[in-house]
Amino acid sequence: MKIIFLPSYKPNLYEKILTLFCASILFIGLIIHKYFHVSVNFCQFKKITGIPCFFCGSSRAFFKSLTFNFKEAILLHPVGFLIFWLCVLILLRCLLFIVLGKYVVIKTTKSEKVTLAFFLFILIFMHWLYAIKRV
Helix, strand or coil: CEEEEECCCCCCHHHHHHHHHHHHHHHHHHHHHHHHCCCCCCCHHHHHHCCCCCCCCHHHHHHHHHCCCHHHHHHHCHHHHHHHHHHHHHHHHHHHHHHHCCEEEEECCHHHHHHHHHHHHHHHHHHHHHHHHHC
């Protein structure tokens, strides 16, 4: 994995939309958490079957991450915690481009992508088994 700074790169439309999406997710999450104190429980699968799905708890973990309560976020669901940090990193990449004029690109090989996907699958699956055991 290499991190490369490209001085003469202009982000394409997809990258601009992704950055805007991440910023809006973080902003809306903060607004919901701070002013509305909404308990998020969207899982229709759990409501119907009584068994948690693979991503049960990820929304709550994301909201816990917004308040920097990382221990509870990881315990609720590691993916919500990872999504929070992915949004933060995408915004930091955009800010680096705006402030320094350099665009950050992370180059990965196919085997690194497969390893990461495998790790994420195992992480989600192990958390799902843990969540089923708790119920």
